[in-house]
Structures are given as structure tokens and as C-alpha cells.
Amino acid sequence: MSxxxxxxxxxxxxxxxxxxxxxxxxxxxxxxxxxxxxxxxNPRGPYASMAIEKAREELGLNDPLYLQIARxxxxxxxxxxxxxxxxxxxxxxxxYSRLQSTLELLVIAxxxxxxxxxxxxxxxALRRGSRSDSLIQAVGTILANMPTFWVATxxxxxxxxxxxxxxxxxxxxxxxxxxxxxxxxxxLLDSLIQGNLLVFIDVLLRxxxxxxxxxxxxxxxxxxxxxxxxxxxxxxxxxRVPVAWGVRRDIIIWRYALKASIPGVIQISGLSFAYSLxxxxxxxxxxxGREGLGNLLYDALNYSDFRLAIGLITVVAVFYLVVNTLTDxxxxxxxxxxxx
Amino acid sequence: MxxxxxxxxxxxxxxxxxxxxxxxxxxxxxxxxxxxxxxxSPIIAPFPEEGLGYIPENAVAKARLPPNPVNIFGTDxxxxxxxxxxxxxxxxxxxxxxxxxxxxxxxxxxxxxxAAYFKGVVEHVxxxxxxxxxxxxxxxxxxxxRLAIGPGLYVxxxxxxxxxxxxxxxxxxxxxxxxxxxxxxxxxRLSGLNSLKIIYRxxxxxxxxxxxxxxxxxxxxxxxxxxxxxxxGLGVPLNSPEWGVIMLEGLPVITIAPWITMFPGIFLLxxxxxxxxxxxxxxxxxxxxxxxxxxxxx
Numbered sequence: 001m002s003x004x005x006x007x008x009x010x011x012x013x014x015x016x017x018x019x020x021x022x023x024x025x026x027x028x029x030x031x032x033x034x035x036x037x038x039x040x041x042n043p044r045g046p047y048a049s050m051a052i053e054k055a056r057e058e059l060g061l062n063d064p065l066y067l068q069i070a071r072x073x074x075x076x077x078x079x080x081x082x083x084x085x086x087x088x089x090x091x092x093x094x095x096y097s098r099l100q101s102t103l104e105l106l107v108i109a110x111x112x113x114x115x116x117x118x119x120x121x122x123x124x125a126l127r128r129g130s131r132s133d134s135l136i137q138a139v140g141t142i143l144a145n146m147p148t149f150w151v152a153t154x155x156x157x158x159x160x161x162x163x164x165x166x167x168x169x170x171x172x173x174x175x176x177x178x179x180x181x182x183x184x185x186x187x188l189l190d191s192l193i194q195g196n197l198l199v200f201i202d203v204l205l206r207x208x209x210x211x212x213x214x215x216x217x218x219x220x221x222x223x224x225x226x227x228x229x230x231x232x233x234x235x236x237x238x239x240r241v242p243v244a245w246g247v248r249r250d251i252i253i254w255r256y257a258l259k260a261s262i263p264g265v266i267q268i269s270g271l272s273f274a275y276s277l278x279x280x281x282x283x284x285x286x287x288x289g290r291e292g293l294g295n296l297l298y299d300a301l302n303y304s305d306f307r308l309a310i311g312l313i314t315v316v317a318v319f320y321l322v323v324n325t326l327t328d329x330x331x332x333x334x335x336x337x338x339x340x
Numbered sequence: 341m342x343x344x345x346x347x348x349x350x351x352x353x354x355x356x357x358x359x360x361x362x363x364x365x366x367x368x369x370x371x372x373x374x375x376x377x378x379x380x381s382p383i384i385a386p387f388p389e390e391g392l393g394y395i396p397e398n399a400v401a402k403a404r405l406p407p408n409p410v411n412i413f414g415t416d417x418x419x420x421x422x423x424x425x426x427x428x429x430x431x432x433x434x435x436x437x438x439x440x441x442x443x444x445x446x447x448x449x450x451x452x453x454x455a456a457y458f459k460g461v462v463e464h465v466x467x468x469x470x471x472x473x474x475x476x477x478x479x480x481x482x483x484x485x486r487l488a489i490g491p492g493l494y495v496x497x498x499x500x501x502x503x504x505x506x507x508x509x510x511x512x513x514x515x516x517x518x519x520x521x522x523x524x525x526x527x528x529r530l531s532g533l534n535s536l537k538i539i540y541r542x543x544x545x546x547x548x549x550x551x552x553x554x555x556x557x558x559x560x561x562x563x564x565x566x567x568x569x570x571x572x573g574l575g576v577p578l579n580s581p582e583w584g585v586i587m588l589e590g591l592p593v594i595t596i597a598p599w600i601t602m603f604p605g606i607f608l609l610x611x612x613x614x615x616x617x618x619x620x621x622x623x624x625x626x627x628x629x630x631x632x633x634x635x636x637x638x
């Protein structure tokens with residue numbers, strides 16, 4: 001791996017973000033109806049015509065198309081999409097402030113899913129053909145096909161039936177009475193920094209059910225993937241030779257066989273991490289009432305807020321590209337066979 | 341003619357061989373049952389009008405009845421028979437799956453093969469497009485489409501197609517790239533056969549099988565993603581017979597009437613599982629990494 005590769009990759013990512021912004025602008029312009037009306041959020045009332053006129057000026061709809069696109073892309077790259085209609089604040093800072101909540105959820109979900117998935121996968125690869133193997137694989141297949149939002153509704157039901165209210169990110173009354181205030185925006189981290197154990201437990205408890213729901217898909221995928229990769233690696237020569245040498249069984253498994261399957265696991269984890277962002281967005285607000293990107297999605301829909309939608313498209317795409325690039329780089333560091 | 345016959349015989353052999361596998365049989369049975377239910381839903385459903393979304397006259401009296409002999413799955417908040425709604429939901433689920441997968445498959449195969457065959461600028465441009473659409477999730481595209489053109493099934497379908505074709509294009513490209521380098525394609529090129537014929541006869545035939553298997557496996561995920569788009573309310577309007585929408589309507593009353601969200605979810609899970617069981621057992625046959633001995637599949 002070289003710096004050259006990283007630079008090339010970053011340049012490529014910027015090019016793709018550029019394309020995505022152009023694409024979303026084309027949706028706005030070429031869909032039926034007046035783009036200025038849509039950009040102004042379908043305004044009604046006495047000041048509607050003024051709002052539409054302002055939107056028309058903002059987009060520069062009287063200019064030729066290439067100029068409009070150039071201006072739009074320039075503005076978005078400068079972090080200037082305009083003020084959100086639903087929130088009356090600049091779009092990008094708003095999205096960043098909510099991204100932390102969703103990221104926190106995702107990270108906890110993967111902290112649950114990845115070790116458990118790898119462990120179950122290894123366990124079932126070692127007992128290939130046995131009853132526990134086929135049971136674990138069946139569970140993995142079912143988990144990988146579970147609708148995340150359905151699992152979320154189930155978990156929500158179970159917890160609310162048992163009398164625990166898990167709506168929202170934090171118990172506001174508790175937070176106020178203990179003097180909790182956000183620093184980084186990741187509440188788990190914040191409460192630890194402030195040494196506020198009560199809030200930490202509260203936040204963690206509210207985080208667990210949505211995280212479990214989001215963890216279901218990667219868990220199922222990783223169980224099956226690790227099993228396939230391990231079963232394959234266990235038959236390779238680099239495992240047979242140490243067996244012949246008489247190396248201890250656990251060393252063979254953990255040091256020789258697992259090492260060969262780790263790159264594949266990293267690749268799929270990275271890929272599904274980027275995609276689980278969507279699962280998290282679907283689940284977190286509609287079911288658990290947490291303020292995150294899902295909340296923004298919902299409000300963009302209800303206020304027909306096109307600026308927020310374009311901000312979301314850009315930020316989610318950047319997130320995906322960053323995660324994928326990092327995955328590739330980590331994979332190249334771990335796996336000597338991959339040359340970038 | 342001969343090779344087509346051989347292909348058909350090969351495919352028939354593959355399917356026959358699959359029938360010995362429990363997983364394949366289960367998957368096929370599930371998909372067949374769901375298809376039959378979807379086709380016959382106007383006949384099977386006890387309350388067809390309610391299944392399509394009409395609100396019955398005694399709605400208040402019938403609202404949120406738990407499962408009982410008349411309404412097997414119970415009724416929803418507006419007194420409609422949940423069983424009928426879920427049955428009609430199977431139809432829209434299959435429509436979504438088929439339209440999305442078939443359209444994106446054809447776009448993806450065409451673009452992937454062209455990217456591999458015509459090198460140079462075309463390859464770069466097409467690869468750029470593939471990468472671009474791989475990186476935007478369908479839900480967000482659906483949001484933009486919804487704001488631009490309003491609610492409807494086409495929001496779900498267009499949003500999903502916009503992103504799914506790029507996956508098929510990418511897979512096709514990867515397979516086709518190695519095939520284009522093979523001697524028989526080079527020879528065909530040297531002998532002056534025109535590009536379309538080479539693509540159709542030599543490149544396409546060998547790329548389509550693995551991509552097709554991928555498409556079967558993906559049908560479940562397409563369904564899950566389509567339903568989750570409907571679940572946040574981006575796609576079809578409320579009261580439509582669609583599993584995601586039924587669950588969305590059941591969400592506010594989940595503690596009082598959990599069956600409204602439960603039954604569509606079970607159907608969703610089983611359908612997705614069926615497609616992925618079929619796809620998995622087909623892929624096991626194709627993927628050299630899953631079996632020890634590698635055999636050409638036709």
C-alpha cells in the first residue's frame with residue numbers, strides 16, 4: 001500500500017460525491033412540477049410567492065443548466081445547502097449533530113454482532129456436519145433474512161410490556177437533575193467523561209434494543225461467512241502442516257486458520273457496516289423515537305424539505321465511501337496478498 | 341441452436357440435481373405458496389374489499405379485534421380484516437420484487453458487459469457510474485423521488501432500481517472482464533466477427549449464470565428493502581395492501597394490538613427466507629469456494 005493509492009482513492013471519492021450531487025440536482029430539476037416550488041418546500045399562504053421567488057433566485061433557475069449545476073455543486077462542496085425548512089437551521093451542521101446518535105447506535109450494534117458472529121461461525125466450522133452446526137447455520141440464515149424493523153417492533157413490544165420505557169435517547173429529567181450535558185454528542189462517551197454512571201446506564205439501556213435490532217443482519221451474515229471461510233481454511237495446507245507437526249489445537253485454530261479468514265470477515269463487516277446505517281435510520285426514530293438521522297429523514301418527508309434530503313444524500317454517500325475506503329486500507333494492512 | 345439446447349438441458353439438470361436438497365425444496369415450496377396466495381388472494385381472502393383498503397361500515401365495533409375464528413389474524417385499527425390485507429400484500433410484494441430485479445438485472449448486465457468489452461473511455465465512464473450508484477442507498481433516493489413526484493409504488497420501484505442495477509453491473513463486469521481476455525473471445529475478435537455477436541454468443545452466455553443466481557438470492561433483500569421504504573412511509577400511501585404499510589399503521593398501537601405488526605412481519609421473513617434458500621443452494625453449485633471440487637455447471 002502506498003500514499004499514492006490513498007490519494008488516488010480520495011480523489012475518486014470526491015469525483016463520486018460530485019456525481020451524486022449532480023444526480024440529486026437532476027432529480028429536482030427534471031421531475032414534473034416547478035423546481036422552485038419544491039425547493040421552497042411547497043409553500044402555501046400569503047407569502048408563498050415570495051418564498052418561491054427566493055428559491056428561484058437561490059437555484060438560479062434562469063441560468064443555463066450547466067451554470068445551475070456548477071453553482072449548486074460549488075455550494076454543496078462549501079457546505080452551503082441552505083437552511084432546512086423543517087428546522088430553520090443550516091442543513092449540514094444539523095445532519096452532523098444527528099449523525100453522532102446514529103453512529104453510536106451502529107457502533108454498539110457491531111460491537112455485539114462482530115465478535116458473536118465470528119465466534120459462532122468458528123464454533124460451527126469446527127463441528128462441521130454435526131447437529132449444532134446445522135442449527136447455527138439455520139439460525140444464521142434466518143437472522144440474515146429478518147426484517148430489521150420487525151425485530152425492532154418486537155423488541156420494543158417486549159420492553160414496553162415489561163414496563164420499561166425506552167423511548168428517546170436519554171431520560172431528560174435524569175440528565176437535568178444530574179447535570180449531564182453533551183460534549184462530543186456521543187452520549188455514552190459524554191457520560192463516562194463526566195463520571196455520570198446513572199446517565200451512562202440509562203443511555204446504554206436505551207441504546208441496547210435498537211442496537212440488537214440493527215445487529216441481527218450482520219450477525220446472520222457473519223455466522224455464515226465465518227463458517228464458510230473457516231471450513232475452507234481448515235482444509236488448507238498451511239493448517240495441515242502444523243497439525244502434522246503436532247502444534248496445539250487451539251493455536252492451530254486461532255493462529256493459523258482464523259488468520260486466513262480474517263480478511264474476508266473484515267471486508268464483509270465493512271460493507272455491511274455502511275449498509276446498516278440505513279437499517280439504523282429506519283429503526284431509530286419510527287420505533288424507538290431516538291433523535292438521529294432517521295428523525296431527519298422523517299421530517300424531510302413531512303415538511304417536503306428537499307434541502308434536507310440533498311444533505312442526507314450527500315452525507316450518507318460520503319459515509320459509505322469513507323467506510324469502504326477505510327475497509328480496503330485495513331484489509332490491505334492485514335492481508336499481505338492484497339496489493340493496492 | 342445446438343448450444344441453446346445444451347444450455348436448456350444443462351439448466352434442467354441443475355434444477356433436477358437441486359431437488360435432492362432439502363434447502364432448495366423448502367425455498368421453492370415457500371416461494372410457490374406465496375405466489376399462489378398472491379394470485380388467488382381475491383378468491384381466498386374472506387373480505388376482499390377490506391384487503392384492498394376499504395373501511396367497513398361497522399369499523400368502530402370491529403377495530404383491533406384479536407385473532408378469532410372470523411378474522412384469523414384479527415383486525416386492524418380501522419376494523420379491516422388483517423388476513424385479507426396480508427394476503428393482498430403478497431401480491432404487491434411479488435410485483436415489487438419482479439419489476440425491480442428484472443429491470444435492474446437487464447440494465448446491469450448490459451452495462452457490465454459493455455464496460456468489460458469496450459475498453460478505454462467507455463470502461464472508465466461506466467465504472468464511474470457503477471461506483472456512483474453503488475454508494476447511494478435506495479431509501480435516500482426514494483426520499484428525493486418522493487419529494488419530487490409524490491407518493492406511489494413507483495417511488496419504491498424507481499428508488500430500488502436506481503441502486504440495484506449497479507450491483508449486477510459490478511458482478512457482470514467482474515466476470516465478463518476475465519472472459520473477455522480468454523483465447524476464444526480474442527480469436528473471435530481476430531476473425532472479424534462483429535462486436536454484438538461476440539458479446540451475445542461468447543461473453544454473455546458465460547456471464548449470465550452466476551449473475552442470475554445472485555439475482556435470485558437478492559430477491560429477498562429487495563423485498564426487505566422495499567418494505568422498509570414503505571415502513572417509514574416513503575413509498576405507497578397509507579391504507580395500501582403492503583406489508584410495510586400495514587406494519588407502519590400497527591406501530592402506534594403496538595402495545596394494545598401487537599398482532600397487526602406481527603403477522604405481516606412473519607410473512608415478510610418467510611418470503612425473504614424462501615428466496616435466499618433457493619439462491620444459496622444454487623450458488624453453492626456455482627461457487628468454487630463453497631465446494632471442494634469445481635465442476636462447470638453446464
